[in-house]
Amino acid sequence: MASTGEEAVIWQPGGRKVVRRLATGGQRIFNVDVSPDGRWIVTSGGGKANVWDARTGALRFGVPAAELGAASWSRSGSFLALAGQSGSVPIVDQSGRAAGTVRQGVGFDVKGVALSPDGRLVAASVYPEGRANPTLPHVSVWDWRGRQEVRRIWTAAEG
Secondary structure (H helix, E strand, C coil): CEECCCEEEEECCCCCCEEEEEECCCCCCCEEEECCCCCEEEEEECCEEEEEECCCCCEEEEEECCCEEEEEECCCCCEEEEEECCCEEEEEECCCCEEEEEECCCCEEEEEEEECCCCCEEEEEEEECCCCCCCCCEEEEEECCCCEEEEEEECCCCC
């Protein structure tokens, strides 16, 4: 599977045959991920995440949000976490309904996201926006249901 910028291309495993193309109608794609059970494919970027049926290529649902980048499924495939430039991490269920949101605050971009194996925690790679923000890049680990940051891991030293 790969993205050409505005479509995701899925190849037959071990071969060169294109099985499916998922066209976004001009929306840029920055991330492609497959659910653990292989049933769903998420494409994200350009202000929206789309979830597709992997077998048929049909669009199941879309999640509009500000400049989305990374997306990550929980191990069970029950939840999908989305990283965005707005400083928030929306989490949706298999139907696209909002399940929760982690907010890093104004002035941050979330570049990457991952859910813990049990789906209880979400880790987000956080970068400050612009030079005026003195906060260093870090990883925030959240109990997303309780909306509490449980750990912050600094990824760079001051100075």
